[in-house]
Amino acid sequence: DQQVKQNSPSLSVQEGRISILNCDYTNSMFDYFLWYKKYPAEGPTFLISISSIKDKNEDGRFTVFLNKSAKHLSLHIVPSQPGDSAVYFCAASARVGNEKLTFGTGTRLTIIP
Amino acid sequence: NAGVTQTPKFRVLKTGQSMTLLCAQDMNHEYMYWYRQDPGMGLRLIHYSVGEGTTAKGEVPDGYNVSRLKKQNFLLGLESAAPSQTSVYFCASSLVQSSGYTFGSGTRLTVV
Numbered sequence: 001d002q003q004v005k006q007n008s009p010s011l012s013v014q015e016g017r018i019s020i021l022n023c024d025y026t027n028s029m030f031d032y033f034l035w036y037k038k039y040p041a042e043g044p045t046f047l048i049s050i051s052s053i054k055d056k057n058e059d060g061r062f063t064v065f066l067n068k069s070a071k072h073l074s075l076h077i078v079p080s081q082p083g084d085s086a087v088y089f090c091a092a093s094a095r096v097g098n099e100k101l102t103f104g105t106g107t108r109l110t111i112i113p
Numbered sequence: 114n115a116g117v118t119q120t121p122k123f124r125v126l127k128t129g130q131s132m133t134l135l136c137a138q139d140m141n142h143e144y145m146y147w148y149r150q151d152p153g154m155g156l157r158l159i160h161y162s163v164g165e166g167t168t169a170k171g172e173v174p175d176g177y178n179v180s181r182l183k184k185q186n187f188l189l190g191l192e193s194a195a196p197s198q199t200s201v202y203f204c205a206s207s208l209v210q211s212s213g214y215t216f217g218s219g220t221r222l223t224v225v
Binding site: 006009032034036041042043044045046049089093094095097098099100101103104105106 | 146154216
């Protein structure tokens with residue numbers, strides 16, 4: 001039972017354009033959501049997070065949007081740069097119960113110069 | 114500031130051999146985790162620990178054992194390696210379970 005789903009295994013975007021990565025979840029207890037970025041031969045690193053009390057969180061070129069009614073979140077990268085080429089993992093947890101993170105399957109983003 | 118260190122980085126095993134992967138963290142984190150990453154499967158939790166001396170099963174624990182004798186170390190053991198255990202293994206640690214995981218750089222294991 002995949003509680004966090006990233007339905008697009010890969011995405012290619014032209015440099016300078018917007019990259020939009022999507023994530024859906026099924027567990028209504030999730031109240032904290034994170035995005036991790038992973039380069040080849042490295043471990044995942046934290047990118048940005050959002051609490052369920054917000055619907056948007058911005059950090060430079062990265063913005064995460066949360067739609068609780070649709071159980072959907074998205075990561076927007078504007079403008080996309082070649083260094084953004086990586087695998088992006090969505091993760092979710094229920095902070096109230098201090099529950100472990102549940103990760104999605106990842107989306108490989110390729111930025112085309 | 115080392116963070117999370119995994120050893121070894123690469124290993125090739127023959128079917129049936131055993132080995133131990135070591136994870137060390139210097140952040141005084143209570144929680145530690147072992148994940149495996151396979152194409153199309155994302156990050157799957159093998160075992161985890163909520164503190165020194167404790168371990169618990171994750172999503173895919175079969176064929177693996179773990180120990181957390183010291184707070185800073187979390188060992189993952191394969192008693193009899195199988196080709197299905199060919200994967201990239203990541204260790205992570207966190208102060209709380211619900212956020213802020215720090216990952217190691219991974220161990221690429223091939224079982225032939």
